[in-house]
Structures are given as structure tokens and as C-alpha cells.
Amino acid sequence: xxxxxxxxxxxxxxxxxxxxxxxxxxxxxxxxxxxxxxxxxxxxxxxxxxxxxxxxxxxxxxxxxxxxxxxxxxxxxxxxxxxxxxxxxxxxxxxxxxxxxxxxxxxxxxxxxxxxxxxxxxxxxxxxxxxxxxxxxxxxxxxxxxxxxxxxxxxxxxxxxxxxxxxxxxxxxxxxxxxxxxxxxxxxxxxxxxxxxxxxxxxxxxxxxxxxxxxxxxxxxxxxxxxxxxxxxxxxxxxxxxxx
Numbered sequence: 001x002x003x004x005x006x007x008x009x010x011x012x013x014x015x016x017x018x019x020x021x022x023x024x025x026x027x028x029x030x031x032x033x034x035x036x037x038x039x040x041x042x043x044x045x046x047x048x049x050x051x052x053x054x055x056x057x058x059x060x061x062x063x064x065x066x067x068x069x070x071x072x073x074x075x076x077x078x079x080x081x082x083x084x085x086x087x088x089x090x091x092x093x094x095x096x097x098x099x100x101x102x103x104x105x106x107x108x109x110x111x112x113x114x115x116x117x118x119x120x121x122x123x124x125x126x127x128x129x130x131x132x133x134x135x136x137x138x139x140x141x142x143x144x145x146x147x148x149x150x151x152x153x154x155x156x157x158x159x160x161x162x163x164x165x166x167x168x169x170x171x172x173x174x175x176x177x178x179x180x181x182x183x184x185x186x187x188x189x190x191x192x193x194x195x196x197x198x199x200x201x202x203x204x205x206x207x208x209x210x211x212x213x214x215x216x217x218x219x220x221x222x223x224x225x226x227x228x229x230x231x232x233x234x235x236x237x238x239x240x241x242x243x244x
């Protein structure tokens with residue numbers, strides 16, 4: 001029913017695999033047998049000095065995929081494609097109705113309940129296109145203007161985040177075709193955050209209806225269902241080179 005998509009790119013801790021291992025281990029705790037698409041981005045020009053470390057990291061990761069995690073499909077890109085480019089290349093290879101997007105350094109919590117059947121059904125029934133696994137324990141006050149109400153375990157939001165989320169594969173295909181150029185090379189969040197915010201600002205609640213994004217919140221006083229291990233460790237995002 002669900003395919004996991006995890007984008008990987010060079011970070012300073014490579015060739016060490018600890019950061020990715022923590023993430024994939026958390027995914028396997030939630031979805032023990034789901035197929036995982038590991039997309040290894042090509043090296044951008046600014047990071048060619050890391051090629052040897054990145055190649056060794058890939059070698060170690062492929063061993064883990066075969067001998068530890070299981071049911072992993074690797075996609076290795078020769079050129080730098082970024083999140084949007086890699087997603088565009090693999091979207092039609094996903095043959096499940098749902099996908100779980102998890103960046104390499106954003107593990108899912110394993111000590112709090114996550115009602116995956118409810119999340120999956122919410123999307124399959126058409127009530128939501130995407131459900132986020134929130135990364136804060138409590139909603140910050142400055143984000144409240146992007147929240148629009150609650151339905152059982154789900155908060156309606158016009159705030160996009162690339163932190164872990166379950167989404168309709170069809171919805172992802174739609175946004176790739178509608179909001180990214182064929183040659184885009186960028187962080188998906190950096191494009192979609194503004195798209196959602198503008199839709200709500202211009203059309204109000206009907207702007208939210210265009211996208212139907214939710215945050216999972218079971219109402220037990222702790223919303224946090226993912227966290228960040230900071231793979232970039234303060235290094236540049238190379239924002240000025242992004243192509244939308």
C-alpha cells in the first residue's frame with residue numbers, strides 16, 4: 001500500500017552511515033516490509049572533493065540494504081538532480097497509492113504511537129492528500145495562522161514541510177507537473193511552502209481545499225512524531241543555485 005522514498009546526498013559525516021541507519025531503522029520500526037526507494041543524488045560541482053567519501057558511503061549503504069534492511073531499491077544518479085529532479089525521475093516507478101517521504105536525516109519517533117492505518121485511510125478516502133508527522137511537541141504560536149481546524153486526529157494546515165509525511169502518489173505527481181519545471185533542481189519544500197501559503201492567502205479555506213494537507217496529532221499532549229539529526233551540520237544549502 002505504501003512505498004518509502006528517502007533522498008540521499010553528500011554530507012560531511014560520510015562515509016559513515018550512522019545518520020541514514022538511524023532513519024531507516026525508524027522507518028522499519030513503523031513499516032517492517034514496505035519497499036524503500038533510496039535515491040542517491042549526484043554530486044554538485046561545489047562538493048566534488050567529497051566524491052571518494054560519498055562513493056564509499058554508497059558502497060556501505062548498499063551492503064546494509066541487502067543484508068540488514070531488505071526490500072530496498074537504490075537509484076543512483078550520475079548528475080546532481082536535487083530532491084525535485086530525483087522525485088520526478090522515480091514517481092512513475094512507484095506502484096503503490098501512497099508514499100512515505102523521509103529525508104536521510106529525519107527519523108520517525110519510535111516511542112510514541114502512530115496510527116498508520118488511520119493516516120492511510122484518511123488519504124485513500126480522499127479526505128487528505130498529505131499527512132505530516134510533526135517535528136515539534138507543541139505547535140508554535142507563530143504557526144497557528146496556518147492551521148484551520150481539527151478532524152479527529154488530524155489538523156488542517158496550509159504549511160508545507162519536507163519532514164516525514166505520508167502522501168497520495170497521485171498528489172505528488174500533480175504537484176511535480178503543476179509547480180516544478182521539467183528541469184527543476186531544488187528542495188521540494190522551498191517551492192511548495194510558498195505555493196500553499198499563497199493559495200490560503202488568496203482563496204482562504206478554499207485555498208486549503210486545493211491541497212488538503214494535514215498534520216497527525218493524536219491529542220495526547222505530544223505532537224512530535226519525527227526529529228532531525230542535522231546531516232548538513234550547518235553547511236550551505238546552496239540556495240542560490242536552485243532551479244524551480
